Amino acid sequence: MSKPKAAALVEPSRIREGLPFPLGATWDGLGVNFALFSAHATKVELCLFDASGEVELERIELPEYTDEIFHGYLPDAHPGQIYGYRVHGPYEPQHGHRFNPHKLLIDPYAKQLVGSLKWSEALFGYTIGHPDGDLSFDERDSAPYVPKCKVIDPAYTWGRDQRVGVPWDRTILYEAHVRGISMCHPAVPKDNRGTFAGLMCDELLGHIKQLGVSSIELLPIHAFVNDQHLLQKGLNNYWGYNSIAFFAPHPRYLANGKIAEFKEMVAHLHDAGLEVILDVVYNHTAEGNELGPTLSMRGIDNASYYRLMPEDKRFYINDSGTGNTLDLSHPCVLQLVTDSLRYWAGEMHVDGFRFDLATILGRYHEGFDERHSFLVACRQDPLLSQVKLIAEPWDCGPGGYQVGN
Structure with a gap:
C-alpha cells in the first residue's frame, strides 16, 4: 500500500507593498522593487522566469496601487532575475482598451532584454483569421515567443570619465x-x-x-x-x-x-x-x-x-x-x-x-x-x-x- 502524500503547505506571500517610484525593476542591494504605470488596468501580475527565460516559475500579483502605479517589493529577487508582466483589464478596442492577460508584456522601463521575438499568432491579442478581426479575443499564451526583461545591477566604476563638451x-x-x-x-x-x-x-x-x-x-x-x-x-x-x-x-x-x-x-x-x-x-x-x-x-x-x-x-x-x-x-x-x-x-x-x-x-x-x-x-x-x-x-x-x- 502506497504511503499517503502530505498536504501541500501554502506559503504566505513574500511580496511587500514596495514603492511607486522609481518605475521599472530597481535593485536596492536587498531586494527588487517593481513598479508599473497603468491608469486603466484592474490587476497586474509579475511573472518570474528561470535563468533561460523559457520556464515561467510563478505569477505574483502586485499588491499596491498608488497614483496609477502598480507596485510591489520582492526581498528575495536579485540582479539577473528574468521577468515580465501580465496585465488584466477590459478588452474593449472600440474604447481604446486592449488588455489581455494571456499575453506576456515587456516592462517599458526594462534595462535589459533577453531572448528574441519569435513570430507567432499567439503574440496577437486578437485571433488572426477570426471574422471579427481585432475585436476578437485570443487566449493563447505568448510567453514562449516574447523577449523577457532582466533585473540589472547598475553599479559601474567610471573613474575619470567625463563628457568631451565639444562646442x-x-x-x-x-x-x-x-x-x-x-x-x-x-x-x-x-x-x-x-x-x-x-x-x-x-x-x-x-x-x-x-x-x-x-x-x-x-x-x-x-x-x-x-x-x-x-x-x-x-x-x-x-x-x-x-x-x-x-x-x-x-x-x-x-x-x-x-x-x-x-x-x-x-x-x-x-x-x-x-x-x-x-x-x-x-x-x-x-x-x-x-x-x-x-x-x-x-x-x-x-x-x-x-x-x-x-x-x-x-x-x-x-x-x-x-x-x-x-x-x-x-x-x-x-x-x-x-x-x-x-x-x-x-x-x-x-x-x-x-x-x-x-x-x-x-x-x-x-x-x-x-x-x-x-x-x-x-x-x-x-x-x-x-x-x-x-x-x-x-x-x-x-x-x-x-x-x-
Whole structure:
C-alpha cells in the first residue's frame, strides 16, 4: 500500500507593498522593487522566469496601487532575475482598451532584454483569421515567443570619465551603425564585431579621429523588433527604427551580454576625445496598428500610451507612418521618454540625442506647438538642457514640416 502524500503547505506571500517610484525593476542591494504605470488596468501580475527565460516559475500579483502605479517589493529577487508582466483589464478596442492577460508584456522601463521575438499568432491579442478581426479575443499564451526583461545591477566604476563638451560650432557628426562599422575592420576581434565592444578597438577609433569628426552619432541602439514581413522575405531590420524598449540596449549589440559593455564603450570613445550621440525613436513603437502584436504598451494601457482616433478609439493615429504614434501629451508617456533620456545621459554618460521624427514629440492633438511639454521639459531639465539635442524636424502628420521651429 502506497504511503499517503502530505498536504501541500501554502506559503504566505513574500511580496511587500514596495514603492511607486522609481518605475521599472530597481535593485536596492536587498531586494527588487517593481513598479508599473497603468491608469486603466484592474490587476497586474509579475511573472518570474528561470535563468533561460523559457520556464515561467510563478505569477505574483502586485499588491499596491498608488497614483496609477502598480507596485510591489520582492526581498528575495536579485540582479539577473528574468521577468515580465501580465496585465488584466477590459478588452474593449472600440474604447481604446486592449488588455489581455494571456499575453506576456515587456516592462517599458526594462534595462535589459533577453531572448528574441519569435513570430507567432499567439503574440496577437486578437485571433488572426477570426471574422471579427481585432475585436476578437485570443487566449493563447505568448510567453514562449516574447523577449523577457532582466533585473540589472547598475553599479559601474567610471573613474575619470567625463563628457568631451565639444562646442556646437566645432561639432562634426559621424553617423555610424553599431553593427556595420565594426563588422569588416581587420583589427576588431572576430567575436566583438557588430557589437559595442567592437567600437572599443583603438585602430577603429584612430581611423574615425583621422577623419576629423568630433562626435559619433549611433543609429538606434534601443532594443528593437525584426518585422515579420522582413523575416518572411529572408531579411532583417538592419537599421533598428522599430523600438520596443527605450531603456534597454539591443541584445545583439552586447558581445558579453552585460550592460556594462555599453558603458565601457562610452568611456573608450570619451578617452579618444569623441562624443557619443544616440539616434532615438520615441515617436512610435514596434506594436504597429490595430492589427499588430501585443508586446508591451498596448497590453499595459493602450488608451494612455498611444494616440487614438477620437471618433473610434479602435484605430490609431499614424503620424509616424509605421502604424501608431506615442502620445507625449499624456504625462506618464512624457515621463517615460524624459526618464529614458535622463537614464542614457546620466547613468550611461552619453553626450546627446538625435530625435527621429521629432515633430511628433512636440504635437498636441490640435497640432505642433513649440511650447509643447516635452520641448519645455528638455529645455528646463538640469541634465537634458546641458547635452546636445538634435531634431529631425518633420513627420507625415498634419503640419509635420517644422524646419527651424
